[in-house]
Amino acid sequence: MKQLVLSEWLLTQLSQGSFPRRMPTHRRIYEAIRQAITDRILISGTRLPSTRNLSQDLSVSRNTILAAFEQLLDEGYVAAQTGSGTYVAYNQPDGFAKKPVSLGATEPLKLQDDIGLSRRGMAAAGSLNRQSHEVQPFTPGEDDYSQFPTMLWRRLLNRQWRAPDPSLLDYGHSGGYLPLRLAIADYLRVSRAVNLTVDQVLITAGTQQSIDLCARLLTDHGDRAWIENPCYWAARRVLEVNGLQLHPVSVDKEGLAPTTEDFRATPKLIYTTPSHQYPKGMVMSYGRRRLLLDYAESRKAWIIEDDYDSEFRFEGRPISSLQGMDQNDRVLYMGTFSKVMYPGIRLGYLVVPPNLVASFKSGLYELQRPGQVVIQAALADFIEEGHFASHIRRLRQTYAERRKLLQKSLASVAEVGARLSPVDSGLHLVVEFDEEVDDVRVAALAAEHRLRVSPLSYYGIGEKREKGLIIGYAYAATESISKYGLVLADVIRAALKK
Numbered sequence: 195m196k197q198l199v200l201s202e203w204l205l206t207q208l209s210q211g212s213f214p215r216r217m218p219t220h221r222r223i224y225e226a227i228r229q230a231i232t233d234r235i236l237i238s239g240t241r242l243p244s245t246r247n248l249s250q251d252l253s254v255s256r257n258t259i260l261a262a263f264e265q266l267l268d269e270g271y272v273a274a275q276t277g278s279g280t281y282v283a284y285n286q287p288d289g290f291a292k293k294p295v296s297l298g299a300t301e302p303l304k305l306q307d308d309i310g311l312s313r314r315g316m317a318a319a320g321s322l323n324r325q326s327h328e329v330q331p332f333t334p335g336e337d338d339y340s341q342f343p344t345m346l347w348r349r350l351l352n353r354q355w356r357a358p359d360p361s362l363l364d365y366g367h368s369g370g371y372l373p374l375r376l377a378i379a380d381y382l383r384v385s386r387a388v389n390l391t392v393d394q395v396l397i398t399a400g401t402q403q404s405i406d407l408c409a410r411l412l413t414d415h416g417d418r419a420w421i422e423n424p425c426y427w428a429a430r431r432v433l434e435v436n437g438l439q440l441h442p443v444s445v446d447k448e449g450l451a452p453t454t455e456d457f458r459a460t461p462k463l464i465y466t467t468p469s470h471q472y473p474k475g476m477v478m479s480y481g482r483r484r485l486l487l488d489y490a491e492s493r494k495a496w497i498i499e500d501d502y503d504s505e506f507r508f509e510g511r512p513i514s515s516l517q518g519m520d521q522n523d524r525v526l527y528m529g530t531f532s533k534v535m536y537p538g539i540r541l542g543y544l545v546v547p548p549n550l551v552a553s554f555k556s557g558l559y560e561l562q563r564p565g566q567v568v569i570q571a572a573l574a575d576f577i578e579e580g581h582f583a584s585h586i587r588r589l590r591q592t593y594a595e596r597r598k599l600l601q602k603s604l605a606s607v608a609e610v611g612a613r614l615s616p617v618d619s620g621l622h623l624v625v626e627f628d629e630e631v632d633d634v635r636v637a638a639l640a641a642e643h644r645l646r647v648s649p650l651s652y653y654g655i656g657e658k659r660e661k662g663l664i665i666g667y668a669y670a671a672t673e674s675i676s677k678y679g680l681v682l683a684d685v686i687r688a689a690l691k692k
């Protein structure tokens with residue numbers, strides 16, 4: 195389709211009222227282009243008109259077009275190439291959804307019963323995976339894989355493969371490879387003050403699977419679950435797919451902050467990130483921890499403690515786990531090897547209260563048929579021989595330096611009223627905006643400079659969402675952080691200037 199023709203086609207779509215008028219204009223433009231791609235009106239490799247031309251042709255502001263393009267970029271429908279424009283990157287395969295399935299990570303789902311998906315299926319497929327996964331300097335959730343000791347890892351794997359014990363090639367029985375569970379138990383006892391015996395540790399395929407197992411074994415369809423607002427999107431998705439009624443609870447500087455009204459909405463499950471709230475970064479205070487534990491005990495609710503990045507605490511004393519304070523066996527504690535090793539390793543751990551051990555081991559085996567025991571054995575060696583600790587030390591140093599450089603280069607955003615979160619741990623920081631700022635637009639502007647950051651509002655739930663940007667600093671090379679940080683600061687300042 196020629197560029198002018200695309201503008202005309204879009205104009206027709208918009209004027210025909212193919213999309214509800216109350217839908218924001220950027221949203222309607224996004225939907226129209228997305229539909230043209232999924233219907234193969236626009237094919238792979240087609241160059242889209244420039245945002246400037248499109249804004250003139252459609253008589254809308256350039257920012258409106260930018261916001262639509264950003265969402266298409268985010269969802270992998272188009273790809274941007276520096277200096278040469280934006281191209282259609284992806285066509286949905288035949289037979290796949292022809293109508294929108296997703297309204298973004300945290301938007302309500304549209305029903306899609308015409309292709310036969312179940313409600314659960316619709317919730318699960320609700321967010322289109324990014325088809326083009328281009329990592330950019332500040333992409334949140336990306337680690338610095340270049341630091342991973344691949345030679346050493348290969349040696350440890352080879353050692354296991356040289357003469358593998360047949361049991362290593364079988365499914366993972368009894369909660370996983372015992373030496374790995376022992377190593378994890380020792381690590382958690384010492385560094386996270388988790389109160390446990392090795393029997394309580396189960397090896398899972400990461401946090402998402404751990405949460406899924408908890409939801410399946412501890413809740414029934416329709417039960418209520420508290421989640422943090424804003425919340426880790428993957429936790430939300432898993433709980434939603436399990437048919438739980440989600441009840442968002444706000445967070446403040448002391449972490450999860452339930453109101454009297456929230457307390458009345460008794461949950462079966464509470465998902466929380468007490469050591470480092472995701473995505474905002476605060477640590478849950480002692481008072482709130484006590485309150486939450488007492489409340490969970492009084493209502494016989496389960497608490498899921500997602501301790502996803504405590505290895506990367508740069509200042510102050512390590513924060514103890516919530517599980518370590520629990521005297522009533524209400525907390526299920528989980529961690530992941532995605533951050534310290536690499537996400538594709540798909541290994542994590544779940545620590546369950548003693549009375550749940552047998553059921554969880556059997557549930558894990560029946561529902562997931564776990565495996566990768568050879569990798570579990572290599573990982574056990576990696577931890578026992580001290581490589582895990584030294585790798586964390588190295589990463590911590592690198593990330594602390596990057597965080598400092600990024601904070602410094604972003605300091606000028608205070609001039610336009612943006613606030614830099616005081617992070618002392620983790621792999622990302624948050625720049626907070628006032629409520630009226632359109633953070634999706636600011637993220638779209640940053641994307642124009644090939645700096646992918648996430649709008650904070652994507653993680654929010656409901657009408658009133660906090661605004662800001664989530665900026666990952668683990669991936670960018672230390673030498674280039676300041677350069678990119680200054681570009682991002684300029685983008686934010688220009689966008690927020692009154």
Ligand SMILES: Cc1ncc(COP(=O)(O)O)c(C=O)c1O
Pocket residue numbers: 335399400401402403426467472500502529530531532537541542
């Ligand atoms: C809050 C939170 N929990 C857990 C994880 C890791 O999940 P997984 O172990 O499934 O890779 C992440 C990854 O970014 C996260 O942000």
